[in-house]
Amino acid sequence: MVTVAGGRFAPGHLGELTRIVPFEMVDAVLAETGSVQRRVRALPSRVVVYLLLAAGLFAELGYGQVWRRLAAGLEGLAVASPTGAALAQARRRIGAAPLRALFELLAGPAACTATRGVYWRGLLVCAIDGTTMACPDTPANLAVLRKGGGHHGGTGYPLVRLLVLVGCGTRTLIDAVFGPTSSGETTYATGLLRSLRAGMIVLADRNFASQKLINAIAGTGADVLVRVKNGRKLPVCARYGDGSYLSRLGELKVRVVACEITIATSAGSRTGVYRLVTTLTDPACPASQIIKLYHDRWEIETAYLEIKSTILGGRVLRARTPAGLDQEIYALLVTYQALRIAITDATIAQPGIDPDRGSFTIALAAARDQLILAAGVIADTVIADTVIDLVGTIGRHVLADLLPDRRLRTNPRVVKRAISKFVAKGDRIRGPSYKATIGIHICPPADP
Known part of the structure; x- marks a missing residue:
């Protein structure tokens, strides 16, 4: 038997994910943002919110097709059949504010201290990075956004810059900011400082290695581990026994770890030189562990892959106006988080x-x-000693087909998806991956 909300609210659901984004939560954000309908319409505001979230599960479909999927399991119930214009008007009516509030409620690392792979030496491992998302090439979008450049004449689509703070162990979103690409990643990164605190360590790539930003992150109480350019001048203030050394970024004490990393496969080997800067200055923390921890930064790249490739399938967003983009992006982030x-x-x-x-x-x-x-x-009513099912059907599918433990493999930097089929030729297209071994050699600073 199908159990959903009653009357005109019946199509307002997210399947089993409704347990994570329940009716009460949606109603609360609608009330908080003043978006509740004045009268019960054929498309109540709660239903419209779930429509927007469901669109994140079916990114390849228009909103009319998404509506049909929301109503597909409601046979026997009186369900509205709204036109595309009615759905568009309903989406404009509620705006982006309820979706933003919903994201703020759900944002977080979604784990406990016992969860494997989430904490490192008692610190919640997080990462900051940015990406861009393409949106429809409309006059309204172009009035606020700009197209991306490149070696092939640009993207052809206006771009939105998205920056997120991810919990690396679970790939859940702790915070997110987005806007025009006219502002850079380090500018947007300051909007994520509000979610940093003591007990976190933030991993970031070389683009975020500005002295001002590193000091700002440290000022929140969080630790930071960031890669810097090899030629950057960092004075040696003191030496550690493991080859790393103490330095300063302004008034901030940092530890510098320089190393050579060699990746060896059956096809040969390659060595690169890396420099890491961290606020972890305790000599009891070995430099070799710091180097290995930095590899967890790649989890944020996988999170972006899941959003842009698995959910969106490389498609542009739907919204044809900046206000619609705000609404759609927050809805997408909520669905991903759920x-x-x-x-x-x-x-x-x-x-x-x-x-x-x-x-x-x-x-x-x-x-x-x-x-x-x-x-x-709607979860079944708990009776007597009945155990509440926290795993659910989605969880059972996941547990029945777990991915193998992460294998150490590498893939050459080649074109995996050529822009044109006419240049998709040669040895540098879709190269194979190889089993690999990694060697790490810490490079102490030269004597003065």
């Missing part, structure tokens, strides 16, 4: 299972199926 929470809930109670072994693709497919069936929208 999926990541579902994966974490499934793996968190499994001893020895790292949350990153939960397949995002499987979770997305299961969530789509549950939405079409309108299944798991």
Whole structure:
């Protein structure tokens, strides 16, 4: 039996993910932002919010097709059949504010201290990085956004810059900011400082290695680990026994670790020189562990892959106006976060299972199926000693087909998706991956 909300609210659901984004939460953000309808319409505001979230599960479909999937499992119920114009008007009516408030409620690392792979030496491992998302080439969007450049004449689409703070162990979103690409990543990064605190360590690439930003991150109480350019002048104030040394960025004491990393495969080997700067100045923390920790920064790249490739499939966003883009991006981030929470809930109670072994693709497919069936929208009533099912159907699908433990493999830097099929030729296209071994050699600073 399908159990959903009553009357005109019935199509307002997210399948089993409704347990993570429940009716009460949606109603609360609508009330907080003054977006509740004055009278119960054919498309109540709560229903419109769930429509926007469901669109994140079906990025390849228009809103009319998404609506049909919301109503597909409601056979026997009187469900509205809105036109495309009615859906567009309803989306404009509620605006972006409820979706932003919803994201702020759900944002966070979604894990406990016992979760494997989430904490390192008692610190919550996080990463900051940016990406761009393409949107429709309309006059309204072009009035605020600009097209990207490149060696092939640009992207052809206006771009939105998105910056997120990710919990590396679960790939959940702790915070996010976005806007025009006229502002750079380090400018947007200051908008994420509000979510940093003591007990975190933030990983970042060379683009974020400005003295001002590193000092700002340290000022929140969080630790930082960032790669810097090899030629950057960092004075030697004191030496550690493991080859790293103490230095300063302005008034901030930092530890510098320079190393050579060699990746060896059956096809040969390659050595690169890396310099890392961190506020972890305790000599009890070995430099070799700091180097290995920095590799976790790549988890944020996987999070962007899940959003831009797995969910969006490389497509541009739908919205044709800047206000619509704000609404759509926040809805997309909420949907992504709900999926990541579902994966974490499934793996968190499994001893020895790292949350990153939960397949995002499987979770997305299961969530789509549950939405079409309108299944798991309202949890069954708990009776006597009945155990509440926190895993759910989505979680069981994830646990039934866990990804293998992360294997050490490498892939040459080649074109994996050529812009034109006419240049997709040669040895530098879609190269194979290789089993690899990594060698790390710490390079002490030269004597003065």
